[in-house]
Amino acid sequence: MNKVHITANEIGILWTQYVQGTMTIQLLSFLLLKSEDEEIKAIIQRAIDITKKLVQDIYQLFEEEKLPLPYGFNENDVDLDAPPLFIDPFPLSFIETMFKAGMVAYAVSLAASSREDIRTLFTDAVSDTMQLFNACTETSLNKGIFVHSPQIKVQKEVEFVEGKRYLSPFQKRILNTIEITHLFENIKTNTVGEMVCTAFAQTTQSKEVRNYMERGKNISAKHIQIFSDALRNSDIMPAMPSTVYVTDSSFPVYSDRLMMFFLTVLSATGQGNYSAASTASMRYDLIINYQRLSAEIALFAKDGLDYLIKHGYLEEPPQALDRQEIMKHDKHQS
Template sequence: MPIIKLTASEIGMLWTQYVQNTMTLQFLKYFNETVEDDEIKPVVQFAEEFSSTVNEDMQRIFQEEELLVPDGFSEKDVNKEAPKLFTDDFILMFLGSIGKSGVLAYGASLSASSRGDVRQLFSSCITETTELFNRAVDVGLEKGIYVRTPQVDVPREIEYVEGKKYLSPFNKRSLNTIEISHLFENLKTNSLGEAICAAFAQTTPSNEIVAFMKKGEDISSKHIQTFSHILEGSAIHPPMTSNSLITNSTTQTFSDRLIVFLMNVLSTTGQRNYSAASTASLRYDLVLHYQRLSVEVALYAKDGLDLMIKHGWLEEPPQAPDRNELVAHSSS
């Protein structure tokens, strides 16, 4: 049976997931050292074991295909001996977030793959990240720390939109349940991002990185205020999250390269979330808010990429041969 070579999409997806997974694994190793809650610790251990297994499976595919294994991130990017930086509540929120984003990311990777073993790998990843998300939510609900979407009274009869007033940014109707869902989830992710930026700002020794993290914290705070104000306009109380998600530790816990890379990943995720929310929203003022805020996140992400390039931290994905360069080399 002939060997089916990996497609460009499959290589790109494997490369991306491997690098991001090596980053996530450093957090999980640190969490495993610092988590104190006996109900949360098994969820951390499940996530770490899964991430380690996925890394090994991807490494094997790279090696079998005689492709370079990405450097990614390693234990040199985390100080597991550092004091506790994140509270157990934060750890559980983080686990739920990576579970949810993992389902989406691996789903996109699966849809771009055709080779059987690659599809099987990404299918398994979807199953495991779904399990991680469910475990994190279950524990959060049991402990009373998982913030659920608000409950609202809904009409008892089917209704149809009567005129363009439904879409108007001026005569603002109450939010529909789809719009509430997106606003609420973007509030939660920004709350998590705000805490992450604050934690990194107080632990990095670099003034340049402190300024970058402070800017990210300010952006998250502003976006939280925007979404909260919109919800309150429909008499819906925004989610109340703990203000004590991080400790007072100032010991450097993660490398500057890792934390800037994470902010780029979170920025990309935020843009994707805002795009989905913009598409799903039927009130034009919401669409404009999401588009405006998405540009702000994109500019912040560019700052992060510039930082990584400046310091030589940005690893290049595999790329197609430069035919013009090959022609020039052969004729020289």
């Protein structure tokens, strides 16, 4: 049976996952080497193994299809001899955040693929990542460092919305459980973002990158405050994730290219989270907040991309042939 030709969807998805996977391996390799907790090291190693398997499978597909392999990231983008940049609880929060987003990305990649071998690749990635996420959560729970979402009392009877007041941004009702979920989860992800930006700001040797990371740190802190205030206004006081997992090291660890690219990935994840939260929320003030904060992240991400382009750090995804250029070239030759 003839193998089905690979589609544009599949090429773009595989390309993206390869580049992000090679980046993730470098990020985690440093965390693994500096971790002192054996249980946490086991989780980090498992995350690396899952990512390496995915990267290797994509590499083989690109070889078989005779597609140009992305440059991605490698050991030159990390200094494994640098002093520790984070203390041990951080890798669990980092893996929880990144691989939670990975589950979504792999599921979307699976849904956009048609070839059986590529669907199998992403089916395995989803399954492996789900198991990793469960193991990461269990480890955090066992160590007593898992940050639980708020516990609340709910009404005993089923109720239906009566009138548009339920949606009003002016006569604000108490938050429902769906809105609480998104507010809390966005606090958690922004806390990780704040720590990452802090660590990157204090270790880069570039003033331009440092300013960008400080800006990202301030954006995360502002968003955490806005989401926390929304919870407090409904008399909900969630346990707040810690932001003290960054050491005082100022020794460079990751390349500026890797750090800036990683911030574009974090920004894209944040925009996706805010879009989902905006769709799920039923109070207009929350919807407006998510939309305006998403626009702020979009501008931040654009400036990051501008930096990558300016310094020649941004790889071009595969693109279709420019037929007009080919025809012009042919005419020139004749």
